[in-house]
Amino acid sequence: MGAFDPLVTYEKGTYIETDTGNKVSRKAVITGATNIILGGKSIIQSGAVLRGDLRRYTAGQHVVISMGRYCNISEGVVIRPPGKIYKGSFTFYPVRIGDCVTIGQNSVVEAAQIGLGVEIGKDCIIGKFVIIKDLAVILPETVLPEATVVPPMTVWGGNPGQLLDSLPETHQEMVEAKCKGFYSRFRAA
């Protein structure tokens, strides 16, 4: 699979490669980096915004954004933790993102949980406290209202997002191959 996919190149020096193989653009805005965990071999492209500074205001260390392996955060994506008033005070809640998650260009994500192998198209708005279960597909330009639950192996689209279809049983293999393939094709020029 992916026999004819072209290489995706970037200018040398514009990306920082970590020990675990993450490739993070120098032009990505990453705040509160100590509160962000990347699983390794994930790509954060230029212009992406990761708000690790929006953490719970209590003492101690809090993980704000945790991301699995082989994720791809495209250009202009905003990931911020969801927040709400709980017992009279405003609190942020962490974002958990699984392995092999792809988020398309200019999408805004305030989900509480994104399962493994989820594919979010470009220009999507994922509302606060949305839970996206494993291997779901969110079509481009979808708006998921607050606290929507996306069951596994389903396709969602539209504004407001609706369940449109379900996916074949082989979807997991397809997604894993795609994400691993993209990581290996994403190289310095």
Add this chain to the structure above:
Amino acid sequence: MSVLYHCPHLDESRRPPLPSSYPSSSTSFTPLHSLYFCEECDGVRCNQCVAVEVASYYCPNCLFDVPSANVRGDRNKCNRSCYACPQCATALQIQPTEKMENDQMISGAPYSLICTGCRWSSKTIGWEFDKATGIASQLAKLDPGQAAKTEFEAIKDHLETYMSSSNPEPIRTSSKVPTRHISHLTQMAAKALHRDVPGLAAAKAKGKVRATAGSRSGGLEKAHTKWDELSDYVAKDAWRGGNDSLGIDQLSEMERPEVAALSKRWCSSWGRSSLSSSVLPDRILLHTKLTKRCPHPSCRHLLIQPDAKSVRFKIKMVALNYLPAVEIGRRRRRQDKGPGSTPMAPEEIEQRQRERRRTKAKAGDEEDEEMDKALERGAVYVYQLAFTNPLYDPIQIRLTQPYPPKDAPPINHHVHIPTQHFTVSALKEAWAYDEDDEDDDLPGLEGASEVPSDEGVSTVGGTLGRRNRISTLGTTSSGLREKRARGETGVEKKANMTKVLLEVEVLPDAKGDVTFDLEVRYTYRADAPAPNKEEPTSKSSPNDELKTFTFWVRLNVGKVA
């Protein structure tokens, strides 16, 4: 650009599918990732032909697994707290009421349902709840549909008594008196055959009345009609009050958003108002996880068995793990078109194909093109076909074009396959691939890789004995290696993938899509020789552990400009 795989839909003749010029053939072609493979009957199965059973039901909103015993009683809908917004179908959230008490915000009862998509609130229809859980059971007391439900149950009960009481008359089928044993059986069968279809009883009774009326005129009186046994049903009438239906005149005077769209109303079970302000939210429909079985009547093996807890599958027999994946890419256009402007006679085409086989195209006279660009008439395009082997053993592939039926509609292109025989290395862990993994090839298969193509070739691979194969190997493979070193074959090998060339000549008078089928026959090493389970395509002797499997792919390479 697409590559679709053929599913024979249980046709065991192993005939090639109808060519793409027959639109009816399109129903048997599916992408590889949605096909299944039955190991027992050694065949490809698709979603259209598998037998499907429901393994479990779950609510797509609360993800709760509903026991199948409850599903019917709950009318296939979630019976917890999951409701869909009547305006935008988003799942509703439960919201507490917030009050100021002693300068503090306190949230609590009453609870209402609110849509996070369009801000619709259940307060507008007067739904408020004391508790935040079990909305459906709380609503059972409130639901105006409840009256209609009891009405329906009452009329059902009323009719059921009638249906069970009107027994069919005993039927005399033959004059022979059967033995006691058989008579019992025939009686049972007759009973089953003449069992009343619910709802048909009344019609039957009516028919009987007519029949007796007719016979009476003839002077013959036939007995009991039982027509009058059905007593009148008295409606409870309670449900009629809730339906404030409006006349068409009133509706036409209203603004559009005030009238509920049909799409919002047709799912609601009971007669409801046509005003959008009074459309009620409905419980969310359950979803299913499906078990899929081989459709073959003598097989019925499980192909897909889902796990109720996760996205994994306990059994997953998918074609992706058995058939080599075919991909098409890297389109190049041949520059030396030759006399391509006039339509060619069949002999001329044949001659040109023969020429092409002898003389390999020189590097440099081909130009890379975008895959989605429209094809030009009279041009020759060279594509690369990539075959990826999913098996842990190397395979040998024979690539041919199936013969079209005699009176098939004319085609708009010609296909030439320069390399008809090649091997694809085994699937391994990424680190296990060597720089030069040619030695990993299936012994005896390598030699056949570059036999000069001949339409009738069918004697290579599994058909020869092992000793023969090795001896033919010795003569051809050295030449092949040399050729490969010079890069002339156009065959590229990398890990478990082999890329070969494919030439497509678009005819000068071509129109529409250029679509063609390819027959892929691959020879693989079976895990254990099973002499009693020899598939029809395998021509090898029972002791031979090499097996062949044939499938067809349909390639669409684009549209003619």
